[in-house]
Amino acid sequence: MEANPTPADTFQRFHVLHRMLHVVIIFNFTLLAITGFALHFSEFGWVQVLVSVMGGAAAAGWLHRFCAVFLYMGVLVHLLWLFYYKFVLKQTWSGPDSMLPGKKDIKDLYQNLRYAFNKDTPPLFDRYSYLQKYDYWAELLGMQSMGITGLILWYPDFFAGILPGYFINIAGYLHFYEAVLAVMYIGVVHMADTHLVPDIFPMEKSIFTGNIEKKRFMEDHPEEWKRKQMTNSETA
């Protein structure tokens, strides 16, 4: 084990707001998955016990909706922050620091797959790797879709007034399959890529502490590190 790095060796990677939003997502995502799948797989005895512990089907349903609203409030806060970032802090939404996908991401994906088969060196990522960008967009767009289908299932009598009746059935299937996708993606791909990779195992702490060590910064985000050194030398 290395000694605790001195403050000079760590850099802030995530603002406190984003760390909090990440915790909000973890909390609500987990509860939403549990309460949602508890209804879908309710034929199993242990699921029925779990639901009765939560206070019955009505309480589990309430918890599911509560968490959905809580989670979506997180989305709104994030969108508000995006406007604050652009119009108050006068920063840009595009560029190497942003989550917007670019040509480099496709190149990185190709290079990473070549690297997996030992035909290339690992790609040099900027502030966000293409996988982190995919995580972000999958989550952000997934929550819109889950929100819409969830609302349709929440207020079927309203939506049957403006949509054909079978859309409520489609919303049910979409909601379920997308939940499966989300849980199987976050539970396996996100966990493996961020926490289980050999250099990071057992856990990537930067999204919780906000800080990243210099060594990891240089290894995982070399392009950002290079830009940082250049701006530092310019200002110096």
Added chain:
Amino acid sequence: MKLQTGTKRKKNKVLTGWIYAFLTAGYIFLAPVLLPCTLAASPAPDATWFVDMNQYSSAAHGSLGCEDCHGAMIESGPGREKPHPDPDGEDFLKYQTKRRFDYQSCRKCHKTAYSRFSEGAHAAAADEEKKTGSVSRTGHAPVCGDCHSAHYSKSHLSRVQTGRIMTETCGTCHPDQKTSYLSNYHGKAAVNLGHEKSAFCTDCHGAHTTMSLKDKEAALNACLRCHANAPPEFANIIIHDTPKTRDMKNDEKQAGLKWVYAARAVILFFVVLVLAFFYSHTGVLMLRKLHEKLRRHK
């Protein structure tokens, strides 16, 4: 014969002790398996000719005497209204009781249920069966006794208890509807999770009228019982969502069901595609990184 020596007797005692310990442990371990078996082995009430009086007396009709429903039981003879069947007769104890019993006697106490039944789909099917003599694909058109056990039905059951039994009862003849109901939110919440506010079979189809709800207006009326603000289109939401019963639905629902399955196929394809790509992507990269890590440690 020689008496056993002390050591031998001691050995035997030890052996017996071990056998007892073994059996006890075995029973304890096997109890969860054996107990339900022994319980299941006790005679289950069935529509046989013999009535289990222990169960009968604790059931809903337990306070009634035999003759209240079956009429005066008297020795056979001329001029008798309802002679007891001849024990030496050819079909004695051989015909199906339910197909011969006159369920008019239920009417004496259950007037509303009886009149609703006679207006309903099951009674219409029974009339049809009588006329044509052909049995429908779900079996005989049911009379009272096909759904209700006259001898063993319990009274004072909760709404959920009744509903769970009802799902099994209706499902005997309508298995596809039972399956599709149980994969719908209504069935999952009501039957699996015991949610009282959710709908059981009869909440939509009526207890004794047993309507098919193929008619849109009838379906909407059923929806409106719980979903007070349901617009007409609400009745086009597919509850029994299975291809097996598609031809029983009205045209609008059949068309809707096609779109539902098309959409489901698309989203399923998308999910499988995304997961297949990212699982293999993560898999090969993880192997590469593990390989590099292990090589570095050499």
